[in-house]
Amino acid sequence: MAMADQTxxxxxxxxxxxxxxxxQWALSLKGVISYDYVEEDILNKxxxxxxxxxxxQKVPVLIHDGKVICESLVILEYMDETWKGIPLxxxxxxxxxxxRFWARxxxxxxxxxxxxxxxxxxxxxxxxxxxxxxxxxxxEEQLIKGRRFFGGDDIGYLDVAMGWVACWLPVWEEVGAMxxxxxxxxxxxxxxxxxxxxxxxxxxxxxxxxxxxxYFHGKRKRIMAH
Amino acid sequence: MAGGGEVKLLGxxxxxxxxxxxxxxxxxxxxxxxxxxxxxxKSQLLIQSxxxxKRVPVLIHGDNISICxxxxxxxYIDEVWSSSGPAILPSxxxxxxxxxxxxxxxxxxxxxxxxxxxxxxxxxxxxxxVEKAAEGLxxxxxxxxxxxxxxxxxxxxxxGDCIGYLDIMLGCFLGWVRLIEKLDLVVLVDESTTPGLAGxxxxxxxxxxVRDFMPETGKLAEYAKxxxxxxxxxxxxx
Numbered sequence: 439m440a441m442a443d444q445t446x447x448x449x450x451x452x453x454x455x456x457x458x459x460x461x462q463w464a465l466s467l468k469g470v471i472s473y474d475y476v477e478e479d480i481l482n483k484x485x486x487x488x489x490x491x492x493x494x495q496k497v498p499v500l501i502h503d504g505k506v507i508c509e510s511l512v513i514l515e516y517m518d519e520t521w522k523g524i525p526l527x528x529x530x531x532x533x534x535x536x537x538r539f540w541a542r543x544x545x546x547x548x549x550x551x552x553x554x555x556x557x558x559x560x561x562x563x564x565x566x567x568x569x570x571x572x573x574x575x576x577x578e579e580q581l582i583k584g585r586r587f588f589g590g591d592d593i594g595y596l597d598v599a600m601g602w603v604a605c606w607l608p609v610w611e612e613v614g615a616m617x618x619x620x621x622x623x624x625x626x627x628x629x630x631x632x633x634x635x636x637x638x639x640x641x642x643x644x645x646x647x648x649x650x651x652x653y654f655h656g657k658r659k660r661i662m663a664h
Numbered sequence: 665m666a667g668g669g670e671v672k673l674l675g676x677x678x679x680x681x682x683x684x685x686x687x688x689x690x691x692x693x694x695x696x697x698x699x700x701x702x703x704x705x706k707s708q709l710l711i712q713s714x715x716x717x718k719r720v721p722v723l724i725h726g727d728n729i730s731i732c733x734x735x736x737x738x739x740y741i742d743e744v745w746s747s748s749g750p751a752i753l754p755s756x757x758x759x760x761x762x763x764x765x766x767x768x769x770x771x772x773x774x775x776x777x778x779x780x781x782x783x784x785x786x787x788x789x790x791x792x793x794v795e796k797a798a799e800g801l802x803x804x805x806x807x808x809x810x811x812x813x814x815x816x817x818x819x820x821x822x823x824g825d826c827i828g829y830l831d832i833m834l835g836c837f838l839g840w841v842r843l844i845e846k847l848d849l850v851v852l853v854d855e856s857t858t859p860g861l862a863g864x865x866x867x868x869x870x871x872x873x874v875r876d877f878m879p880e881t882g883k884l885a886e887y888a889k890x891x892x893x894x895x896x897x898x899x900x901x902x
Contacts, residue, residue, distance in 0.1 A: 493769060493803060495827045512764045519757035531743040533730050538736045543716060576716055 447473035450487055450499040452480055453645055455654045456549075456602030457510040458498040463598045465515050466639045468521040488582070511541055513583040514595055526595040537588070540577065541599035548573040554606060554615030557661040563614075570618045574603075574627065586633050593637055597630075604631035605644055613654045670724025671696035675709050676703065678887045679736040680775075680836035683722040683877045687832050688738045688752055690873040735767055749763060750826045754827050760829075764823070766807060767833040774800040778837060781844050781894045795851050801858055804834060808860040819863060827871055835868040839879045844887060846881065847895055852855040 451458035453589060456544045459612055465473060474484035478487055478497050490499050500507045502520065507513050518526040527534045551570035556564050577600075583590070603619065611617055621628040673689070675682040689696055701710055701720050713730035714722045723731040723740065731737045742752040753760050758881050777800060780793035807830075811822055822830040841852050855862045869878050879887075889895045 505760070507761045507765070509765050509768050512768060513762050515764060516757050516761040519760065531740050532731075534743065535731045535736050535740040538739065539731075539733055542736070566763060580716075587787075 446503045448476065448498050448501040449473055450476045450478055450484075450490065450501075452478050452497050452503055453520045456606045456652055457496075457571040459605070459643075460510045460598050460601065461498045461517075462515050462643060463640060464517050464526060464599060466643055467524050467526065467593070467598070468517055470521060470525050471619050476530060481643075483589040488646070497661060503616055511538075511545070511599065514598060518595065523529065524592070526589075527599065528594065537594070537599075540588070540596055543573070544577070544600050544603070548577070552610055555616055555618070557658050559662070566583070567569065567618070569615055570597055571623075574619050576590065579622045587630065593634065593640070597634055601634055601640070603627065604649070606632045609647065609654055613658055667694070667748070669725075669729075672724040672725070673698050674701050674713065674720050674722040675699065676701050676720045678879055678884060679720055680840060683836040683839075684832050685721045685723060685733040685737050685741070686877045687740040687827070687836070687873050690877075691752060691827065692741055692749045694745055694748070699835075721873075735764075735771065735833070738791045738829065741880070742829075751828075752823075752832070753829045754823065762807075762811075763833075764802065766822075766830050770833050776836070778844065780794070780839060781838075781848055782856060782895075784848075784887065785894055790848060790850075794848075794852075797852060798857070801852060801861060805858040805861050808864060812860065819860065819867070821864060821867065823829075826870065828866065831868055835865070835874065836870060838865055839884055843881055843884050847885065847888070857882075 447465070449458070449461060451462070476484075476486070478484060480497075483495060485496065487499065488495055489499075490501070490506045494508060496508070498508075498510055498513060499511045501514070502516075509518050514526060527537055548570055551566045551573060552565035555570055558566060584589070587593045588600065606617060611619075619627050619631070620623070635644070671689070671694055673682070673685055673696055675686070677700065677888055686698075699707075700710070701707060703719070709724075710720070710722065711718055713724055714720075714732045719732075719733060721732075721734055722727075723737045725731065725744070729772060730741045738752060754763060774797065777793055777796035781790060781797060784790035784793050784827055790826065808822060809872050812820060815824070822834075827835070838853075843853055851857060853861050868874055885895065
């Protein structure tokens with residue numbers, strides 16, 4: 439099968455980053471099994487990272503055949519257009535628009551508020567928590583009933599984009615002693631999360647939970663000390 | 665449903681985000697109806713078709729489809745009306761990734777710095793905001809130079825000979841950029857600091873797909889007074 443060259447793929451990442459993991463899930467879905475992975479120390483960024491992503495200085499950075507792509511959602515679309523095989527985005531323009539809309543919404547409204555709620559206290563925490571729960575409820579309302587995944591019968595772009603909700607959010611809830619996605623209030627998200635985590639290509643590609651809890655406890659402490 | 669079905673745009677003449685959609689519809693020659701919205705008294709149609717954000721632009725296509733968020737809408741238009749007019753996104757996946765990267769930068773980082781200049785109520789805040797906005801424009805100047813080198817005369821647009829995705833994502837702000845330069849007495853895009861962008865801005869604003877939608881500065885100034893109190897100061901009247 440004609441495939442883009444796999445051996446010229448490099449990913450700059452960080453094991454506890456939800457945005458990096460998206461790219462790794464997508465690489466797995468696209469059958470790109472062998473690639474160079476470089477673990478970045480976020481507190482001591484490599485000169486390579488600073489050179490390849492001068493604008494944001496963040497991971498993930500994908501390098502394919504010498505071409506550098508930054509921003510996880512941009513990387514996902516690049517991958518979908520470059521590696522054929524399992525499509526990430528649906529074929530129809532409306533479906534694609536919906537997937538793009540909700541991925542942006544998750545990144546603009548749910549993730550930042552969940553993060554702030556974890557790393558703050560008092561009024562700031564309450565406000566962020568309220569906004570995060572509202573965002574989760576909007577996703578819950580819009581989730582299509584009777585489909586296992588956002589992508590339909592199998593996972594796709596929006597599942598990969600929202601996968602952090604299944605994997606990172608429970609850790610942040612524990613670290614922040616809070617509840618955002620709640621089985622009673624958000625049954626569809628809860629059910630989707632379970633299905634996502636047990637998907638064959640996902641369940642072997644998850645960061646270790648205990649280490650995640652320790653890591654984010656540490657991050658929370660550092661942020662709140664300022 | 666491909667290109668069939670009535671097209672309506674819930675819009676606002678002063679909004680750069682709405683302008684993006686109008687330019688895209690114009691490039692693709694899509695006949696549509698514009699329903700001008702009043703954001704202080706949101707219509708039922710706006711609330712129903714954009715329940716998540718309740719803001720413009722919203723593209724309503726046929727009976728069942730509402731698309732929200734300008735980058736999503738522009739890509740939708742490019743895909744639905746792919747056989748009409750030039751492509752808005754480049755064809756090469758890497759070029760598309762670059763265009764999307766810069767569009768994300770403009771939406772997530774740069775637009776806020778532009779707004780911050782208008783909202784700044786003291787000299788220090790204004791200078792800080794101007795510095796941030798200028799940094800962003802320097803990056804885009806660099807990108808314009810990179811993408812236009814090797815092209816005849818180094819002119820054209822980010823998208824090549826025709827207006828493309830990144831041109832639309834940045835160019836939509838030019839009305840507000842010119843207004844802010846005038847009212848705040850700052851320089852953002854000009855021959856000496858951003859020569860590439862200066863030439864590009866002129867070409868963009870006079871492009872047939874853009875001309876009709878760029879707001880007139882006087883009208884925009886009146887509108888700006890409503891949202892940025894400092895512009896109500898008579899010393900700043902044009």
